[in-house]
Every structure is written in structure tokens, then in C-alpha cells.
Amino acid sequence: MVVYAGQGENKRTMALLWRAHGVIEEKVSPGPKQQLSVDEIVEAAIELADSEGMPAVSMRTVGKLLGRSGMALYTYVPSKSELVDLMYDHALGELPTEYDLSVGWRQAVVAWAHDYWAFFLRHPWVLQVSSARPVLGPNEFASVDTLVRLLDGIGLPALRQRRIVGTLTNFVRGAARMIAESRQAPGATGVSDDEWWYARSAALQEVVPDLAERFPSVIRVESEGATPSDEDDDTPYLEREATATFKAGLTVLLDGIETAITQSS
Amino acid sequence: MVVYAGQGENKRTMALLWRAHGVIEEKVSPGPKQQLSVDEIVEAAIELADSEGMPAVSMRTVGKLLGRSGMALYTYVPSKSELVDLMYDHALGELPTEYDLSVGWRQAVVAWAHDYWAFFLRHPWVLQVSSARPVLGPNEFASVDTLVRLLDGIGLPALRQRRIVGTLTNFVRGAARMIAESRQAPGATGVSDDEWWYARSAALQEVVPDLAERFPSVIRVESEGATPSDEDDDTPYLEREATATFKAGLTVLLDGIETAITQSS
DNA sequence: GTTAACGTTTTACGGCGTAATGCGTTAGGA
DNA sequence: TCCTAACGCATTACGCCGTAAAACGTTAAC
Known part of the structure; x- marks a missing residue:
């Protein structure tokens, strides 16, 4: 289970974006283990957006791609808009971060x-x-x-x-x-x-x-x-x-x- | 009634945009007269978009603003996407078209x-x-x-x-x-x-x-x-x-x- | 063994664009 | 003058959407 030291939407969003597991206390708790991960969901959503375009990305379609209902995603992600933010930042990860400056x-x-x-x-x-x-x-x-x-x-x-x-x-x-x-x-x-x-x-x-x-x-x-x-x-x-x-x-x-x-x- | 000399979506869209009444034959025909006009609809939609944002512009909301059902608009405009095009071009009409070039x-x-x-x-x-x-x-x-x-x-x-x-x-x-x-x-x-x-x-x-x-x-x-x-x-x-x-x-x-x-x- | 937390699904609500259908109005021809 | 056919408009319906609420089954801790 996940507990947020302070509280508030923004804190949770930032924790998701930065995977800040340090700030987050992991607590063992009853109930079934999570079978998906935020990364899996984000990657499935990106796949869908790449191939079918953003309008094709709905909670239900992403869920279906992972063999789950749409509502299942809400355990991992607070809302669709947060999922989109995660897609955005995840995709940016493939950009190069170093360029040769010796050529000017x-x-x-x-x-x-x-x-x-x-x-x-x-x-x-x-x-x-x-x-x-x-x-x-x-x-x-x-x-x-x-x-x-x-x-x-x-x-x-x-x-x-x-x-x-x-x-x-x-x-x-x-x-x-x-x-x-x-x-x-x-x-x-x-x-x-x-x-x-x-x-x-x-x-x-x-x-x-x-x-x-x-x-x-x-x-x-x-x-x-x-x-x-x-x-x-x-x-x-x-x-x-x-x-x-x-x-x-x-x-x-x-x-x-x-x-x-x-x-x- | 309105008849299109050639045919096709594009022709109708262009006629709407350019109000090309020359190309269009006006025929008298039975049935009640149209009580709205394309301009009225476009202006209502723009008003709505200005004040509430694009997502608030739906066929139903625009219709309601004019005291009509959403479906009523389809007599004037073939689809929502055409309405949006008309909004776009109509709004552009308020831009100046002359600038003083004597200042460089x-x-x-x-x-x-x-x-x-x-x-x-x-x-x-x-x-x-x-x-x-x-x-x-x-x-x-x-x-x-x-x-x-x-x-x-x-x-x-x-x-x-x-x-x-x-x-x-x-x-x-x-x-x-x-x-x-x-x-x-x-x-x-x-x-x-x-x-x-x-x-x-x-x-x-x-x-x-x-x-x-x-x-x-x-x-x-x-x-x-x-x-x-x-x-x-x-x-x-x-x-x-x-x-x-x-x-x-x-x-x-x-x-x-x-x-x-x-x-x- | 009981309990309570949790993941997941189902159902439901109010929105969307628009196809289909039906109703009432109206002009032209009889 | 009446009939008919075309038309404006509203209603209903369908399959989407995001997500709230509730129900169900699994599981760890006591």
C-alpha cells in the first residue's frame, strides 16, 4: 500500500512521475497483490496513442489492451489526465540528452x-x-x-x-x-x-x-x-x-x- | 431549397464557407421556412466557445442557446466538423487586412x-x-x-x-x-x-x-x-x-x- | 477463523455525435 | 379547396466517453 507523507493531488502526481519511492512508505496489507504496474499501463496507452491516435485512448480501451476493465486502472492512476501526463513524460524519455558541442x-x-x-x-x-x-x-x-x-x-x-x-x-x-x-x-x-x-x-x-x-x-x-x-x-x-x-x-x-x-x- | 450544381461534400462545404449563392439554385418548396440561419448558428457557437471553451460547444448546447434541439442544426450544417470550420473562418473575419507599410x-x-x-x-x-x-x-x-x-x-x-x-x-x-x-x-x-x-x-x-x-x-x-x-x-x-x-x-x-x-x- | 483492506468487475449516470423515425407545417397542383 | 409531397424540427436510440458507487472475491494479520 502507498501512503503520501503530506497529502494532496499534486503530491501524488509528482510521486507517480518521479517514481519517488523514497518519499512513499510501502506498507504490506491484506488483499490481492497488484497485477499490473503504472509503467505497463503507461506503455500500453502510448502504444495505443501511437497507432490509433489520442482519441482512441480511453480508460476502457487501455484496460482492454491489458485484459482488464477500464475501472481497474483507477487503482494505479488517479484519473485519465494523470495518465496522459505520465504518457507525456515517459515518451520524452526517448529523446537524446547529449549533443556534440565541438562542432559549434x-x-x-x-x-x-x-x-x-x-x-x-x-x-x-x-x-x-x-x-x-x-x-x-x-x-x-x-x-x-x-x-x-x-x-x-x-x-x-x-x-x-x-x-x-x-x-x-x-x-x-x-x-x-x-x-x-x-x-x-x-x-x-x-x-x-x-x-x-x-x-x-x-x-x-x-x-x-x-x-x-x-x-x-x-x-x-x-x-x-x-x-x-x-x-x-x-x-x-x-x-x-x-x-x-x-x-x-x-x-x-x-x-x-x-x-x-x-x-x- | 438548395441544390448543388456538381455534388460532393467538398462542394457543399465550400458553398457554405463562401456563401456562394451564385452557384446555388434557390428553389421554392413546401414545408416550413427555416427559422435560423447558418450565420446565427455560427455566431452562437462562437459565443459559446469564447465564454465556455471549445469542449462546451456541442450540437445540443448550441441548439439550446438558440432555443432549438441539437438535431435541428443538421438542416443548416452537414456535421459538427463543418460547423467548426465555419466558426474558424467567421472568427478570422475580425482581423485587420490593411497595415501601414510606410513605416517599413x-x-x-x-x-x-x-x-x-x-x-x-x-x-x-x-x-x-x-x-x-x-x-x-x-x-x-x-x-x-x-x-x-x-x-x-x-x-x-x-x-x-x-x-x-x-x-x-x-x-x-x-x-x-x-x-x-x-x-x-x-x-x-x-x-x-x-x-x-x-x-x-x-x-x-x-x-x-x-x-x-x-x-x-x-x-x-x-x-x-x-x-x-x-x-x-x-x-x-x-x-x-x-x-x-x-x-x-x-x-x-x-x-x-x-x-x-x-x-x- | 475472523476481519478488514484491497484489486477488480459490474452497473449506472450524464455527457457526446448523429442515424432513424415521426410529427406538424406548408406550397403547388388538382 | 383539398391532397400530397417536401421540409423543419423534436424525440428516441445507439455506442462511445470519464468516473462514482457498489458488489464480489482474495488475502494478510490478528
Whole structure:
């Protein structure tokens, strides 16, 4: 059995996140032993979220995946929202925490950004977990710490460094979100991205024939220099565009950071 | 009655978005006249989303607000997801479409960014509408067109301009999302942002006493130079931080764009 | 052997989106 | 003028959701 020294939701949540068994007294007590573990539940939920998307993650479905009823999970986890927090922090655990700084901070940050980006594309549901109220789990701390360290010795005052860390994190999340959302357009395996896009554009053309006259600037900018698709690259249009926007945007941001460094020194 | 020249979901959606009454044949037909309008419904839904948040917007609640059953709305709108698209595009209509470029592109973009940002804070639910699959409504086109025009004459090739438009849009959305999410932490009017933050930190401190040794870089960067709160400014901590990150990040981005301009010329 | 704590399941409640059904209103043609 | 068919709208129903409450069976401690 588990007893919480102080009390309160927050304490219990933190104990769960940090597996702080030191703070928790384990008491032997009657009744059957627990047959599952928080980790098992969290991993099953992540599996489900990866393959079927966040909406498919319900207490009942996670329970079923473990051969249990939905309610059984409530012995391990106080509520679904806590389970989601645990999923979030657990997933963050797979991010690298060390980067080679001998090649310069800029290259290191590019590597970090690509890893972070790829992480969100592997686990798109993470983007649906709020980023504003931090979860304060160990892996969240570790991942922020990793990025902070990349910017540690380049002569930025702490405050500026903090802003830039926030901006970079936000930037990668937003860029990844564009792709992640485009991948789950009409539910599971409905029409593909390109088919949807084509049908929409055709309908638009028909309903608004004078589109090009009404919005000349967008039309010009959107039509010029479309990213060419490689021979055997079947990445959908929106996704290629979003990827290119990510890379270009990262360059712009890094250039801006260099300016900030120059101004600080 | 309404007949669609071609057919298909997309056509109907576009007609709804663009109010393309030209494409639509109005036929007189028996039965009672419609007592509501799409606009009324969309505005009621927006009202609800503004005041109670997106989760409070259900077909039943919107119907109730109009003195009608939930199912009544289905005569006007094919499904909830279409209603959400209409809400999104309708709300975008309140954005300015003209900016003074005589003060230079940079100042104009700053003004745009602040308007866009304030818009998201007025209608935080907009951030929960996917941005990847564009809705292709008139106001979405207008708002993108507005930003594109701000960057039109500064010597950027079209492709670069497109990437920068995407990056700026993404940036503001992400920055606004941080605040919007921090405002809706524990449901409606539960604990305030600051109380929550304090309780969490206290719990964390207790569960993980060696935090500062384990993540020295984050701790240092997070603790230095905290934004001072004005005398009578009761903006919560997370929100002040997020606002500062937005402003600093915008500067960094604009500096990066200036570098891009220099390189293009 | 009794008791009390515990893990788990079952049932139940009020929410959701929306399909199906039915009712009452209304315009056009007879 | 009446009939009919189309239509707006409400009601009901289905299968989901999170989770409170209760019931049941297992088990350790006394």
C-alpha cells in the first residue's frame, strides 16, 4: 500500500512521475497483490496513442489492451489526465540528452531540432498534451536541460537564453504540428492527404472562380516554386511543404539568434 | 431549397464557407421556412466557445442557446466538423487586412503579429482548429493575403517569402497557444494559474529535493531574471513569461528575416 | 477463523455525435 | 379547396466517453 507523507493531488502526481519511492512508505496489507504496474499501463496507452491516435485512448480501451476493465486502472492512476501526463513524460524519455558541442552550438541546435521534430512525428499525440502548464516530470526536465546546455556557453544572458529556449521549443512543436495534423485529416485511413487537397481545391475553384483576382498575393506566392517531388518520394504535398517550412524557419531563427549573440557581446 | 450544381461534400462545404449563392439554385418548396440561419448558428457557437471553451460547444448546447434541439442544426450544417470550420473562418473575419507599410515592413509585421496574437487570446478555441489542412474559407485567404502583402516588396524570392509567412504564422500561433492553454488549466474557474503553479512546485520540491543538482542548467536559467510584476498587474506568472517569450522571439525572428533579405539581394 | 483492506468487475449516470423515425407545417397542383 | 409531397424540427436510440458507487472475491494479520 502507498501512503503520501503530506497529502494532496499534486503530491501524488509528482510521486507517480518521479517514481519517488523514497518519499512513499510501502506498507504490506491484506488483499490481492497488484497485477499490473503504472509503467505497463503507461506503455500500453502510448502504444495505443501511437497507432490509433489520442482519441482512441480511453480508460476502457487501455484496460482492454491489458485484459482488464477500464475501472481497474483507477487503482494505479488517479484519473485519465494523470495518465496522459505520465504518457507525456515517459515518451520524452526517448529523446537524446547529449549533443556534440565541438562542432559549434549552431550545428548542435540543428541536430537537436531534428531529433525533437522527429520525436513529435513518431508520437504526434504528444502535441495534444498541453505545453503551457508544464508536467514537471523527470524527462521533461531532462529534455529542457539538454537544450539549455546547448546554448550555455555562447555569451547570452540567462534571460535571453530562457526566451530563446522557449522560442525554439515552440517553433519545433508548431512546425511538427502542421505535419502531424495533416496526417490525420479525415479519420484513420480515409482519403489521402493529396486526394483531399485535390478535391478541396477543385471545389474551391468551382465555387470561387475569381479567386486569383481577389487574393493575388497569396496565389502568386503559393504557386511559385512548388517543391518538386522526387521520383520515388510519395510524401504528400502538405507534408513536403511543412517540412520545407520547418527547415527554412529553423535557419531564419538561428540567424536571428546569431544576431542576438552579437548584440549581447 | 438548395441544390448543388456538381455534388460532393467538398462542394457543399465550400458553398457554405463562401456563401456562394451564385452557384446555388434557390428553389421554392413546401414545408416550413427555416427559422435560423447558418450565420446565427455560427455566431452562437462562437459565443459559446469564447465564454465556455471549445469542449462546451456541442450540437445540443448550441441548439439550446438558440432555443432549438441539437438535431435541428443538421438542416443548416452537414456535421459538427463543418460547423467548426465555419466558426474558424467567421472568427478570422475580425482581423485587420490593411497595415501601414510606410513605416517599413518590420514595424508592419510587428503590428500584424500583435493583432494576430491578440486575436488568438480573444478566441483561444481557434487554436484547437487544425491549421495543417487549411479550411480554405474567404477570411482565411484574406488573412494570409494580408501577411503576404507585408512582405511583398522587400526583395525576397517567392519561395522564401512563402516559408517565412508559414514560419511567422506558426510562431504566433505557438506563442499564443502557450498562454491560451495556461488559462484553462484545471477546468473553468478551478485553482488559478499561480496557485496551481505554487502547489505543483512545492510538491516537486518535496518529492525531488535534489532537483537543482540534477538539472543545474534549467534551474539556473529559469531562476535568473524573473519578469518583475508591476504593482497592479495581476497577470499570472506563466502568462507574463509567455508574453515575454513571444516578444523576444518575434525580435529574433525578424532579425533572422533581415539576414535572409541581405542574403537574397 | 475472523476481519478488514484491497484489486477488480459490474452497473449506472450524464455527457457526446448523429442515424432513424415521426410529427406538424406548408406550397403547388388538382 | 383539398391532397400530397417536401421540409423543419423534436424525440428516441445507439455506442462511445470519464468516473462514482457498489458488489464480489482474495488475502494478510490478528
